[in-house]
Amino acid sequence: MNSALGKVVSAVMIDENEQDYFVQPDRNGQTYRLPKDESPQVLHIGGQVRGFVYENEDHQLQMTCKHIPTVRVDHYDYGTVVSVRRDLGVFVDIGLPNKDIVVSLDDLPELKHLWPQPGDRLMIALQVDDKDRIWGKLADDEIYHTITGAPSKREMNHDIMATVYRLKLNGTHVITDNYELGFIHPSERDQEPRLGQRVKARVIGLSSHGSLNLSLKPRAYQAIGEDADMLLTMLKHDVNHRLPYTDKSDPQLIRQVFGISKGQFKRAVGHLLKAGLVEETKTDLVLLDKEA
DSSP states (O other): OOTTTTSEEEEEEEEEOSSEEEEEETTOOOOEEEEGGGSSSOOOTTOEEEEEEEEOTTSOEEEESSOOOSOBBTBOEEEEEEEEETTTEEEEEOSOTTOOEEEEGGGSOSSGGGSOOTTOEEEEEEEEOTTOOEEEEEOOHHHHHHHOOOOOGGGTTOEEEEEEEEEETTEEEEEETTSOEEEEOGGGOSSOOOTTOEEEEEEEEEOTTSOEEEEOSOOGGGSSOHHHHHHHHHHHHSTTSEESOOTTSOHHHHHHHHSSOHHHHHHHHHHHHHTTSEEEOSSOEEEOOTTO
């Protein structure tokens, strides 16, 4: 097994041709091709150089000094999914000029519609098998707990961006762009996000486990429709947060004041009532949630 693959190593130049230097890592019999335009300096026989070694897409052993990835053996970082093969897994770009890294289907969700798609991102390290093949290894829960910090109560009701890193029956586990752990219960999403998908979520609470409780559903006022949003805006701007109109008000008066039909008004009020944003008295529509 080639123990140098997927790592940054020092090597000695032993030969060259017009395009490449040929280098050997210390105490390693393998020879690697180093393109001259990727070398940090002109090399001569016996000259030392340091770079990242891997097997490129043409199955050649290669060193690079200009495109050293942050994803390596035992080094975790994000890579971007560039393609999907249903019989193999997903290919991830970690910054190498001629090599994408495969995350095996064995490490991906059983349901293929939950597999990462091009543009999604995965936090991986490199792993070399006994046939010297380099694979992407997904970060586990221990890694995520190591790299994340405690959330703040000041984030309540804020919108955040997060990346899905684990799919479980109890819900979706994410890591935010600020490196905090988050959890989305199935009741707080309309559909299950993919592994590696970036989502925009709203902070709805802090869990006792030190993570954010998140929702992918819109705030109540964002889901109530244009007519209801108009009523909500008028209620907010009224000094007493109430309007002297109900579903019993005259249709012509409703049309004159709001520019909508009586039926549209009743539906809008119904949405606000269902969202818990207003209450209706015998004479008035009253705002309840003045922070909505």
